[in-house]
Amino acid sequence: MLVLGIETSCDETAAALVADGRTILSSAVSTQLDLLKKYGGVVPEIAARRHTELIGYVVKDALDTAGRILDDVEAVAVTSRPGLAGCLMVGVAAAKTISYVKKLPLIGVHHIEGHIFANLLSNPALPFPHVCLTVSGGHNMLLYAPEPCRYEVLGTTLDDAAGEAFAKVAKFLGLDFPGGPVIDKLSRQRNPKAFKFPRPMIGTKSFDFSFSGLKTAVVNMFKDRLARGETLPLADIAASFQEAVVDVLVAKTVRAAAEKDVAAISVTGGVSANSRLRQRFSETCKKQEIEVFFPELSLCTDNAAMIAAAGYARIVRGERSDLRLNVFPNAPLGLP
């Protein structure tokens, strides 16, 4: 079954063609990096305007790259929740219209479920049950997946997502966009122990996260030293901050795997592209005899191939959305 996936939940306009939920025929992504640089972050109204201008081109590009026409498509999957309302609406409006004209099954997909399927696209051998950490600029969720399409949310962030903390710290340090990859690159071969930053909630029983305090600690330390006229090794600050985030993410996820007695961990979302996070997860999991899986880099950040794959899984289970499909900007995972 050939599924057209559409994703517009934040600042990426994306469309993809995926066959049988496994084979990516095309994955077109138009990022709004220029706008991110200009405005220092995602401005919902501006992002929504850009989606409207790009959506047609991106769908056409996904078809052309795959060498297919719309008549070859057998179902349409679209991110309908959660995300920025005005942005989600553009993708859902497009998907509904295509579904209506071509009389195709339509399925609204939860964005986090998309990220979970990004790893299944990259690693078909990823076993169930497993524990999945989805971590990006907008999400920071730890969940237990006993089988495909069934999830138990173990924890989420109480304030900033890890990716958001990366972006904010990078912005504060005056680094370039996008902050996450820039900190990753800057931190390589640097001393992650140069500065002592807190590891928020690392020892708590709960699987929830909190990165807002860590971000503030970096900012305060920076200001203190600056006031004392000390020189500030940016790369060491970045490396130390990154290490604190990685420590918390790895510790909680590995503990969740132990508590749920699973032998596999899946790490997804934009932050799963971070090289230090991958390295530390791999080292720790090797010691604990847990298998750890990461998506290929192109599937870490927002894309529509993962939405098509998740949509396919839902469609083969007999699920459908009707043409009144709407957006749910704050929908929890598990809402039908």
Add this chain to the structure above:
Amino acid sequence: MIVLGIDTSAYINAVGIVDGDRALADDIYPARTDSLEQIVDNMDTTLKKAGLPLAWVNGIGVGLGPGSWTGIRVGVTVGKMLAFSADKPICGVPTLEALAFSVRDEAPLIFPVIAVGVGDAVYAGLYSPEGKSVKRIGDYYIGDVKGLSSMVTGSAVVVGAGAERYAPLIRQASGMELKSVEAVPSGAAVASLAGIRFSRGESDDALSLAPLYLKESTARVFVNRYKKE
């Protein structure tokens, strides 16, 4: 030529169908929460009521706004993907033009108005009838509705949601008599104007078609101001 017209700029879903000069349907649906939920259903209902399969539609007209920013994004996206996936030509129609079109026999000067949502600020334009259509004179106007008074030089009509309230304000400032017609954008008017352009051999590129916001987002305004300083 059968043209399907939609407009979602005014917190309603307007769907109309015209065949040349003849309106086959002109429906207004409430958009309770937003235009997105019902618009595709609404189009389907209007087509079915008219006994027309989508395949018989020769072209698409879509209201570009101004109006609700979310609304016009939904309408334009539906319009462009309809044109793209059904392989039909499309024309974008400024919603102010569609409003003016619906009262083209009322007066030689037509002021369509759409509330901005702040005080008495409006999006507006000055139109005059021209043949079967209307023609815009000068630029679009965004500002306090009383600012339109300097443009009233003869017999004029104000049209739009709130026209009855706006007309006395303009009259007070200009001293000139004005008629007023309360109206929401009509799908049939959008379809008619698109049809007129199609008959001249014109159409828009579906993929690049964009809403007519007439107003930048607040963030862009701030950044531009900051840059100037």
